[in-house]
Amino acid sequence: MADMLGKGIRIEGLHKRYGKGDTAVDALKGVDMQVAPGETVGLIGPSGSGKSTLLKCLGAVIEPTAGRMTLGEDLIYDDGWKIPDLRALRRDKIGFVFQAPYLIPFLDVTDNVALLPMLAGRSNAESRKRALELLEALDVAHRAKAMPSQLSGGEQQRISIARALVNRPPVILADEPTAPLDSERALAVIRILNQMARQYETAIIVVTHDEKIIPTFKRIYHIRDGKTEEEAGEGRAFE
Amino acid sequence: MISLAGRDIMHAWVKFVFTGVGLGLLIGVTLTMAGVYRGMVDDARVLLDNSGADLWVVQQDTLGPYAEPSSLYDDVYRGILGMPGVDRAANVTYLTMQVRQGERDVRAMVVGVVPGGPGEPGQPGYLIAGRQITRGHYEAVVDIATGFKLGDRIQIRRNHYAVIGLTRRMVSSGGDPMVFIPLKDAQEAQFLKDNDAIARQRRRTAGNPAFNRPGTPGLLDAVIASQSVNPYINAVLVQIKPGFIPEEVAEPIRRWKRLQVYTRAQMEGILIGKLIATAAKQIGMFLVILAIVSAAIVAFIIYTLTLGKIREIAVLKLIGTRNSTIAGMILQQALGLGMIGFVVGKIAATFWAPIFPKYVLLEPGDAVRGFVAVMVICVLASFLAIRAALKVDPAEAIGG
Structure with a gap:
């Protein structure tokens, strides 16, 4: 893993405490994690184990209590945020894929994907060009002008993956991305995520309960009582 | 973006x-x-414009004729005509009432005007059909908003009138359409009592020993005759000669005729500031x-x-x-x-x-x-x- 330092995402001793005094709850108790560019890892654990808290800390949505996080080549957290504009950090450095695709219902497929580069200040034409390239790569270019309500569940999830990738972030956080899909489509989504991770040199963390996709990861982080344990996965679908 | x-x-x-x-x-x-x-x-504003007046002469200490009742003798205008700066002066009466036509009636402001041509104070400034009032009795010019047509016969109190002219946008400050009739008829409509009331009044007068003195023949007839005439109007509308300022003409009338005189600006102030x-x-x-x-x-x-x-x-x-x-x-x-x-x-x-x-x-x-x-x-x-x-x-x- 030493050659991966400075890229992907690296978390060391991450703590998160909710509340104060007697009512304080330690959701994360020293999480260590490292995901290389182009790698897709699974993050699994029972309900209440701290998965969502870890995802929110990684997504710069809530502030950890202590620890250290490095994203790409940037140290973003070291017992305090090191980046002044967390909104820009989320926009430019982190991609999100949710359990439900949460596409913006009043934008067509192209603009749903192109919105992020537009928000980052890129021109409409350049943003749409990027979006169309990704839609092509994800095999949904023929749906470029469709509205989200006209898409199947699988297509919507592909669009949300394209949206997560469009700003070329060093990391993508995927929260139960296959939960609403059947086995075939769930595996297809994981295959796409893995393919995109390699193609765009992106580190992808997939939080999941989904038994049918767990065997597809080469590396898995188990989170229990706020701590992670790493284990080798089967990596079945992608051999 | x-x-x-x-x-x-x-x-x-x-x-x-x-x-x-x-x-x-x-x-x-x-x-x-x-x-x-x-x-x-x-x-x-239209009410004031349509009256064609520069000054409104009304009873002292009243805000007449639109905002308060005002009563003047109908010969007052003669004296006003002789005042400096006065070009024309005409009597006018205003009475808001129900004007009937057959089974239906219309709420209207009945305006009594001196018969004459256009430009006469009080007369409707223009007609869209028919002609102005020229006879002394039983002719009417009506605003088209009343719904009456040329040739219709309308009833005001006991008398019937032929509609001989139609006009437009002639309304009271309350928005009621106007019906113009000859002044004498309007005075009757406003002040004349019904026949029963007149008979009762004559009996009362005859029974009053102050008016029915055995040694003074003709007194009772004179008193009864004076009770039968209606010499009252609501206002005198005055047009001033070119080159005169309204206030300059109004002041001598106030001073020497002891009447209330309002200029256009003052009358507008009364209507907008008080009436509405x-x-x-x-x-x-x-x-x-x-x-x-x-x-x-x-x-x-x-x-x-x-x-x-x-x-x-x-x-x-x-x-x-x-x-x-x-x-x-x-x-x-x-x-x-x-x-x-x-x-x-x-x-x-x-x-x-x-x-x-x-x-x-x-x-x-x-x-x-x-x-x-x-x-x-x-x-x-x-x-x-x-x-x-x-x-x-x-x-x-x-x-x-």
Whole structure:
């Protein structure tokens, strides 16, 4: 893993405490994690184990209590945020894929994907060009002008993956991305995520309960009582 | 950058248009209320314009003839004609009453004027059909709003009149259409008692020993004759000679004839400042309430629309959308709704204003002020929704 330092995402001793005094709850108790560019890892654990808290800390949505996080080549957290504009950090450095695709219902497929580069200040034409390239790569270019309500569940999830990738972030956080899909489509989504991770040199963390996709990861982080344990996965679908 | 508000509106345009139409009808009512007030002011001005007078001579210590009753002897005008600067002077009576035609009746202001041609004070300034009153009795010129036509026979008190002329926009300050009849008839209509009352009065006079003295023949007949005549009018309308200032002509009449004289500006002040002041305040209250109701409706609609997009807003915030972009989206939607509402309201008010029984004057200035007010209300109303949107935690998109 030493050659991966400075890229992907690296978390060391991450703590998160909710509340104060007697009512304080330690959701994360020293999480260590490292995901290389182009790698897709699974993050699994029972309900209440701290998965969502870890995802929110990684997504710069809530502030950890202590620890250290490095994203790409940037140290973003070291017992305090090191980046002044967390909104820009989320926009430019982190991609999100949710359990439900949460596409913006009043934008067509192209603009749903192109919105992020537009928000980052890129021109409409350049943003749409990027979006169309990704839609092509994800095999949904023929749906470029469709509205989200006209898409199947699988297509919507592909669009949300394209949206997560469009700003070329060093990391993508995927929260139960296959939960609403059947086995075939769930595996297809994981295959796409893995393919995109390699193609765009992106580190992808997939939080999941989904038994049918767990065997597809080469590396898995188990989170229990706020701590992670790493284990080798089967990596079945992608051999 | 694409317009998120515009896309959202286009995506749900049916909902937006229907909401805008609903709001627009409310705005239309508001514009109409303003038009009703403007119409009242305009009616008052038209009343003064149509009288053709520069000065109104009325009973002392009254605000007559429109705001208060005023009674003058009908020969007063002779003395006024001799005052410096007076060009023409004419008696006039005003009486608001029901004018009947067969089974139906119309509320109208009956104006008694001295028969003559156009330009005579008190006469309708122009006709759209027929001719002016030239005979001393039983002819009438009516405003077209009464619904009467040329040749109709109308009844005022005991007498019948032939409609010989039609005019337009001749209304009282209350908006009632005018019916012009000869002065003598109008004096009778206003002051003459019915036959039974006259008979009772004669019996009472005859029974009064002060009037029925055995040694003074002819006294009772003289008293009864004086009780039968109606020498009263409500005002004398005066036109001044060119080159004279109204106040210069009015002052000697006040001083030497001991009468109340009002100039055009003073009469306008009485009509607008006193006669329709309460109605204006009433309408003002309606406007305030309608503005508050409109604001509440816009706020509720925008707030509801925003709450329906909380998850999308959380996603937008999570992926790095600035608060100003989200606030701008909500603000633009509120303004868009206001814009649709205003256009619908203006069109609706323009279409239904002529149907109102009284004159509704929709002034362009009021439309501009209304538009600005609607936009300000929309901006204020969107604050609640913007506040709700800005409070959305981006973490809601992740769940957990």
